[in-house]
Amino acid sequence: MIVRLHARFERIERAYKAALNGREPASVNIRTLLPKIFELVPDTSVEEVVATLRWSARKDLREADTLESKVKP
Numbered sequence: 001m002i003v004r005l006h007a008r009f010e011r012i013e014r015a016y017k018a019a020l021n022g023r024e025p026a027s028v029n030i031r032t033l034l035p036k037i038f039e040l041v042p043d044t045s046v047e048e049v050v051a052t053l054r055w056s057a058r059k060d061l062r063e064a065d066t067l068e069s070k071v072k073p
Contacts, residue, residue: 012052015040 019036
């Protein structure tokens with residue numbers, strides 16, 4: 001079940017990045033991205049997009065912590 005949830009989050013995350021189209025996330029209002037995300041993942045909801053973005057942020061933090069611990073002697 002967890003694997004399927006992560007696969008779904010990854011699919012929505014890819015749609016989000018495609019909707020950004022190379023723009024910096026802080027420079028774009030999420031509401032302008034939602035139509036494109038819904039086009040790419042039609043069976044999703046706003047709540048699921050929010051959950052995906054939170055999951056993605058936690059994932060990025062974990063990866064940064066892992067990289068940082070590898071650099072320290």
